[in-house]
Amino acid sequence: MTKLIEGNAVIGQSGGPTAVINQSMVGVVQGLRAKGAGRPGHPIKKILGMRHAVSGLVKGDLIDLTDLSHDRLERLARTPSAGLGSTRDKPDQAYCQRIFEACEKHDVRYFFYIGGNDSSDTCRIVNELSAARGYELRCFHVPKTVDNDLVGSDHTPGFPSAARFVATACMADFLDNISLPGIKINVVMGRHAGFLTAASAMARRSDRYEGSTDGPQLVYVPEVPFDTERFVQDVAEIYDAKGRCHIAVSEGIGDKDGNSIGATLIQNAQTDAHGNVQLSGSGALGDALSNLLKEKLTPTGGTKLRVRADTFGYIQRCWPDASPVDMAEARGSGRFAAALAMSGDVDGSVAIERVSPIGGDQPYAARFKRIELSAVAAKTRHMPAEFIKGHNDVSPLFLDYCRPLVGPLPTFERF
Amino acid sequence: MTKLIEGNAVIGQSGGPTAVINQSMVGVVQGLRAKGAGRPGHPIKKILGMRHAVSGLVKGDLIDLTDLSHDRLERLARTPSAGLGSTRDKPDQAYCQRIFEACEKHDVRYFFYIGGNDSSDTCRIVNELSAARGYELRCFHVPKTVDNDLVGSDHTPGFPSAARFVATACMADFLDNISLPGIKINVVMGRHAGFLTAASAMARRSDRYEGSTDGPQLVYVPEVPFDTERFVQDVAEIYDAKGRCHIAVSEGIGDKDGNSIGATLIQNAQTDAHGNVQLSGSGALGDALSNLLKEKLTPTGGTKLRVRADTFGYIQRCWPDASPVDMAEARGSGRFAAALAMSGDVDGSVAIERVSPIGGDQPYAARFKRIELSAVAAKTRHMPAEFIKGHNDVSPLFLDYCRPLVGPLPTFERF
Numbered sequence: 086m087t088k089l090i091e092g093n094a095v096i097g098q099s100g101g102p103t104a105v106i107n108q109s110m111v112g113v114v115q116g117l118r119a120k121g122a123g124r125p126g127h128p129i130k131k132i133l134g135m136r137h138a139v140s141g142l143v144k145g146d147l148i149d150l151t152d153l154s155h156d157r158l159e160r161l162a163r164t165p166s167a168g169l170g171s172t173r174d175k176p177d178q179a180y181c182q183r184i185f186e187a188c189e190k191h192d193v194r195y196f197f198y199i200g201g202n203d204s205s206d207t208c209r210i211v212n213e214l215s216a217a218r219g220y221e222l223r224c225f226h227v228p229k230t231v232d233n234d235l236v237g238s239d240h241t242p243g244f245p246s247a248a249r250f251v252a253t254a255c256m257a258d259f260l261d262n263i264s265l266p267g268i269k270i271n272v273v274m275g276r277h278a279g280f281l282t283a284a285s286a287m288a289r290r291s292d293r294y295e296g297s298t299d300g301p302q303l304v305y306v307p308e309v310p311f312d313t314e315r316f317v318q319d320v321a322e323i324y325d326a327k328g329r330c331h332i333a334v335s336e337g338i339g340d341k342d343g344n345s346i347g348a349t350l351i352q353n354a355q356t357d358a359h360g361n362v363q364l365s366g367s368g369a370l371g372d373a374l375s376n377l378l379k380e381k382l383t384p385t386g387g388t389k390l391r392v393r394a395d396t397f398g399y400i401q402r403c404w405p406d407a408s409p410v411d412m413a414e415a416r417g418s419g420r421f422a423a424a425l426a427m428s429g430d431v432d433g434s435v436a437i438e439r440v441s442p443i444g445g446d447q448p449y450a451a452r453f454k455r456i457e458l459s460a461v462a463a464k465t466r467h468m469p470a471e472f473i474k475g476h477n478d479v480s481p482l483f484l485d486y487c488r489p490l491v492g493p494l495p496t497f498e499r500f
Numbered sequence: 501m502t503k504l505i506e507g508n509a510v511i512g513q514s515g516g517p518t519a520v521i522n523q524s525m526v527g528v529v530q531g532l533r534a535k536g537a538g539r540p541g542h543p544i545k546k547i548l549g550m551r552h553a554v555s556g557l558v559k560g561d562l563i564d565l566t567d568l569s570h571d572r573l574e575r576l577a578r579t580p581s582a583g584l585g586s587t588r589d590k591p592d593q594a595y596c597q598r599i600f601e602a603c604e605k606h607d608v609r610y611f612f613y614i615g616g617n618d619s620s621d622t623c624r625i626v627n628e629l630s631a632a633r634g635y636e637l638r639c640f641h642v643p644k645t646v647d648n649d650l651v652g653s654d655h656t657p658g659f660p661s662a663a664r665f666v667a668t669a670c671m672a673d674f675l676d677n678i679s680l681p682g683i684k685i686n687v688v689m690g691r692h693a694g695f696l697t698a699a700s701a702m703a704r705r706s707d708r709y710e711g712s713t714d715g716p717q718l719v720y721v722p723e724v725p726f727d728t729e730r731f732v733q734d735v736a737e738i739y740d741a742k743g744r745c746h747i748a749v750s751e752g753i754g755d756k757d758g759n760s761i762g763a764t765l766i767q768n769a770q771t772d773a774h775g776n777v778q779l780s781g782s783g784a785l786g787d788a789l790s791n792l793l794k795e796k797l798t799p800t801g802g803t804k805l806r807v808r809a810d811t812f813g814y815i816q817r818c819w820p821d822a823s824p825v826d827m828a829e830a831r832g833s834g835r836f837a838a839a840l841a842m843s844g845d846v847d848g849s850v851a852i853e854r855v856s857p858i859g860g861d862q863p864y865a866a867r868f869k870r871i872e873l874s875a876v877a878a879k880t881r882h883m884p885a886e887f888i889k890g891h892n893d894v895s896p897l898f899l900d901y902c903r904p905l906v907g908p909l910p911t912f913e914r915f
Contacts, residue, residue, distance in 0.1 A: 102679045104672075134915075148915055160913035166675035168915055173680065257519075257818040260581035264517045265588065269814070367790070368783010368811055375782070396783055398810030399684070403672040405910050406821075495820050498575035500549075500563055500583055 089128040089427060090221050092194030096150070097135035097142065098167035099200035099207070101231065103243030104250075104407040105415035109199045109227045110134070110169060111162040112419020114150050117195075119420070120427050123151040129195065129427075137170035138198075139207065143183045147191065162416065165403040175203050181210040188215070188222055195223050195426050199419070201230040201241075205434055206462035212432050225422040226434035226458055229415075231402045234278035236466045237456045239439040242418055243402070245411035245490035247274070248284035250404040251333075252491055254397060255288035259300035259331050260497065266329035267391030268320060268378055271301070272371040274401055276337040279306020279468045281401070283479045284487055285333035287494065300331025303477045307337035308468045311346055312476075316374070317381045319477055324382065324390075336370055336396075346370065368396045408492040414451065421453040434461045443482060449489035504543040504842060505636050507609030511565070512550035512557065513582035514615035514622070516646065518658030519665075519822040520830035524614045524642045525549070525584060526577040527834020529565050532610075534835070535842050538566040544610065544842075552585035553613075554622065558598045562606065577831065580818040590618050596625040603630070603637055610638050610841050614834070616645040616656075620849055621877035627847050640837040641849035641873055644830070646817045649693035651881045652871045654854040657833055658817070660826035660905035662689070663699035665819040666748075667906055669812060670703035674715035674746050675912065681744035682806030683735060683793055686716070687786040689816055691752040694721020694883045696816070698894045699902055700748035702909065715746025718892045722752035723883045726761055727891075731789070732796045734892055739797065739805075751785055751811075761785065783811045823907040829866065836868040849876045858897060864904030 096113050098106050114132055122129035136146040148169065153161075161168050176184060184207070188196060196211060198204045205226040215222035228235050231247035251273055262269045273282040283306055289299035302323050305311055323330040338346045347370040371394030378392045418435040425431060433455040441450040472483035511528050513521050529547055537544035551561040563584065568576075576583050591599060599622070603611060611626060613619045620641040630637035643650050646662035666688055677684045688697040698721055704714040717738050720726055738745040753761045762785040786809030793807045833850040840846060848870040856865040887898035 098679075102676055157913060160911070163910075164675065164912040164914070165672050167679040168913070171679045253820065254815045257580050257820050258814055260579065261517055261814050261818045264513075264582040264586045367787055367809065369787060372782055372784060372787075393814070394782065395813030395815065396811065397815075398812075399673055399676050399808065400669045400810065400812075403676045405668065405672050405912075495578075496575070497579040497820075498572060498583070499579070 090194050091128040091130070092192045093131040093133055094122065094129055094195035094197065095133045095135060095142065095147070095188070095191070095193045096169070096197045097138040097199065098169045098171050099138040099198060099204040100171060100173070100229070101402055102166040102171055103229055103231055103402050104165040104246040104404060105242055105411050106166070106199055106229050107164050107168045108162045108412055108415035109229060109242060109419035111158045112416040113197045113227065113423045114153065114158060116420035116423025117427070120424070133191065133193070134169045138172040138174070139176055139180070139184050140172040140174050141170065142187045145187065145191070165405050165407070176207050176210065178210065181207065181214055184211050185214045185218070185220075189220060194221060197225050197227060197422055197426070199227040199229050201232070202235055202461060202463050202465060205458055208434070209458040209462040212458060221430070223426045223430070224432045224458065225426050226461065227418050227422045228435055228437070228461070231281060232275050232278050233280035234466045235461055236464045237434070237461050238436040239451065240437060240490055242411060242415035244280060245408040245492070246404070247281055247401050248287070248487060249406065249408045249491045249494075250401045251281055251284045251397065252287035252494055253406070254401070255285040255301055255333060256494065256497065258395070259288055262300055262329055262331045267393060268324060268330045268332070270332045270334060270371050270374050270392070270394040272334055272336055272394065272396040274397065275307065275335045277307055277465050277467065279308050279335050279337070282306050282333050282335035283468060283472065283483055284491065286479045286484060287487055287491055298327070301333040302330060303332045304479055305332070305334040305338050305477060306468060306473065307335050307339060308473060309476050310341040311338040312341070313377060315476065317378065320378055321382055334370070334374065368394065371396045408490060410449065410490055410492060418453055425455055431455065432458060434458050436461070444485035505609050506543040506545070507607045508546040508548055509537065509544055509610035509612065510548045510550060510557065510562070510603070510606070510608045511584070511612045512553040512614065513584050513586050514553040514613060514619040515586060515588070515644070516817055517581040517586055518644055518646055518817050519580040519661040519819060520657055520826050521581070521614055521644050522579050522583045523577045523827055523830035524644060524657060524834035526573045527831040528612045528642065528838045529568065529573060531835035531838025532842070535839070548606065548608070549584045553587040553589070554591055554595070554599050555587040555589050556585065557602045560602065560606070580820050580822070591622050591625070593625065596622065596629055599626050600629040600633070600635070604635060609636060612640050612642060612837055612841070614642040614644050616647070617650055617876060617878050617880060620873055623849070624873040624877040627873060636845070638841045638845070639847045639873065640841050641876065642833050642837045643850055643852070643876070646696060647690050647693050648695035649881045650876055651879045652849070652876050653851040654866065655852060655905055657826060657830035659695060660823040660907070661819070662696055662816050663702070663902060664821065664823045664906045665816045666696055666699045666812065667702035667909055668821070669816075670700040670716055670748060671909065671912065673810070674703055677715055677744055677746045682808060683739060683745045683747070685747045685749060685786050685789050685807070685809040687749055687751055687809065687811040689812065690722065690750045692722055692880050692882065694723050694750050694752070697721050697748050697750035698883065698887065698898055699906065701894045701899060702902055702906055713742070716748040717745060718747045719894055720747070720749040720753050720892060721883060721888065722750050722754060723888060724891050725756040726753040727755070728792060730891065732793065735793055736797055749785075749789065783809065786811045823905060825864065825905055825907060833868055840870055846870065847873060849873050851876070859900035
């Protein structure tokens with residue numbers, strides 16, 4: 086075994102928070118401490134936390150996590166959102182140079198960054214800079230995103246809990262929709278990948294997935310080009326048959342030329358440091374689709390149809406009812422990264438591989454593995470074609486994929 | 501004891517559904533059955549449910565609930581939204597005449613209507629019609645509303661569970677806000693009464709209510725005239741001090757002349773049968789306030805402020821994590837109405853009286869009582885002045901009032 090280099094470890098949390106990102110942070114701390122980090126004589130002296138990710142690191146705004154009590158760690162793990170604070174900064178080469186210099190200054194030799202594909206890219210650049218300077222810095226990316234859009238993994242910590250929220254919300258909201266019939270649109274997070282919107286279909290009664298008429302009857306993901314005329318027609322068909330319609334639509338839907346439907350409709354569009362238009366934190370897409378349906382489907386001279394739109398918003402990523410599988414995997418991926426970092430001169434990203442078949446009678450099982458930072462950095466995974474059914478639904482395979490991740494949902498009774 | 505008149509009982513659920521409105525329906529069924537209704541020889545022959553409230557009753561669309569199994573009733577009770585279906589119809593005198601005729605036709609002598617102040621008014625009119633015709637019809641209103649705006653009660657079934665959702669959502673969303681600082685607006689249901697918006701303040705750490713700097717730092721209820729300039733100034737003060745600001749605002753806020761801020765901003769405004777402008781199911785108010793803050797608070801030539809708005813929408817009234825007190829009281833108010841209806845020739849509405857002092861060390865205790873239908877019908881209760889602090893906060897007394905109703909909230913850990 087390679088001799089561990091002496092120095093400190095640092096942990097950061099970046100991008101949109103999740104219900105389990107603190108599980109991963111605690112997993113890294115516990116993984117390091119389990120091997121003796123922080124104890125007298127151990128090469129790893131301190132375990133530091135970056136306040137607001139790399140923006141805190143470059144300013145030297147660090148918290149000492151080395152001796153946090155077990156109880157406090159466990160409470161933190163069960164607390165949603167990023168306890169250390171997060172950032173939307175996307176470091177370029179010059180910024181990464183400052184990050185590297187901060188690592189040198191604070192004697193950091195183990196760098197853990199919990200985040201999505203942008204965070205993985207930050208790890209990769211910092212890692213390359215340190216290699217070029219001959220400074221040994223072990224860089225690990227710990228995956229996190231509610232969008233489930235990281236390549237190389239079956240799924241990503243954060244997604245199952247957000248999916249659980251979306252499924253539960255759609256279950257309850259569908260009961261509202263059949264109680265007071267009308268057309269209801271729910272707008273779900275997911276800029277490029279439709280996994281979270283697709284999870285809305287878990288709201289259908291589990292014994293009746295095939296041919297279920299439960300809502301949402303229509304599911305629109307960004308992977309399928311959105312055609313407004315076809316959308317109006319889809320809704321009209323369901324509404325004519327049932328007198329109501331329940332719809333889940335991704336904030337990220339775009340037309341056949343790739344133009345975002347939301348971005349073209351949103352007044353006063355705001356872009357973040359990554360050049361992304363703000364889609365969340367606004368009800369504009371839902372309201373625009375709602376107005377479209379009222380206009381197109383109201384008979385001439387008739388009473389306006391009852392159409393409502395809700396945008397689930399930020400609570401879908403931080404709702405404090407995390408999926409049991411997600412809690413365990415988020416924690417485990419942090420521990421796995423810590424163990425890898427102490428196992429030799431390696432860097433990488435933690436991936437989750439499902440080892441049980443999707444569907445069938447075998448219990449769900451998964452394992453962690455190391456993949457290269459470059460394999461995941463700045464890449465986006467989309468829903469595979471076999472998870473999508475037609476232009477407005479998900480496949481039974483997707484529901485089988487999602488079920489063990491989301492965990493047990495409430496059971497309801499109806500007349 | 502008065503001899504019970506022979507005939508059937510009918511139960512309806514009206515207006516916006518809640519997480520516990522089925523508890524009340526099950527309470528009525530169980531209350532009637534506990535006294536023998538439906539058994540051979542008992543004067544009450546059948547217990548019927550109206551599909552979609554009075555709109556189903558007048559069409560003869562009824563379900564027989566007399567022999568529903570205990571298990572099914574218990575599962576229904578724990579299912580959110582109105583299991584029988586609801587309606588937005590607000591019956592006028594002519595409609596109430598048709599309701600009365602449907603009661604005659606179906607030999608209904610016991611009329612239970614679960615709803616808000618409009619439902620109470622329907623009960624009152626139907627009751628007067630039956631009295632004028634000399635047809636004995638015992639009419640009972642069972643209270644239900646997330647708005648908590650019924651007069652004569654300490655609080656109303658449905659409110660505590662919705663308040664629990666709002667408080668939990670604000671707890672989680674505040675952690676999101678401190679993780680990625682910015683200005684966050686959450687729009688909460690409540691057309692005329694601010695109780696539900698006020699419940700957002702339960703999100704502050706319970707050990708630090710007084711002088712807490714936890715979000716929401718600003719709470720705007722409809723009882724206080726909303727001044728947009730003062731709003732901008734309030735936000736600027738918090739933002740300048742903290743670099744972030746967390747805001748809860750009622751959908752029902754209006755200016756000093758009583759003009760709804762939401763209604764004036766919403767494009768394509770839709771009104772329901774009660775003449776109310778649609779405020780829920782749209783993100784327009786949040787988006788308008790968000791745009792206002794971006795415009796007013798961004799320094800000349802500066803980067804636009806990060807401002808986000810979420811509108812909690814329909815899930816706040818049906819979220820399947822009901823408050824324990826609310827479940828028990830919703831069930832109990834149904835049982836109480838059933839017992840009253842079989843106790844003699846009375847009609848009325850069920851009210852909840854708190855018998856323990858607000859705050860202090862005594863455990864929460866309440867009792868049901870009968871009040872006249874005319875005492876609650878078509879009236880709206882507002883937040884009392886002692887529950888409001890200044891123009892943008894709630895008082896400690898309101899938090900003491902709300903705490904036992906909402907039930908235990910999660911505890912989170914922070915750095």
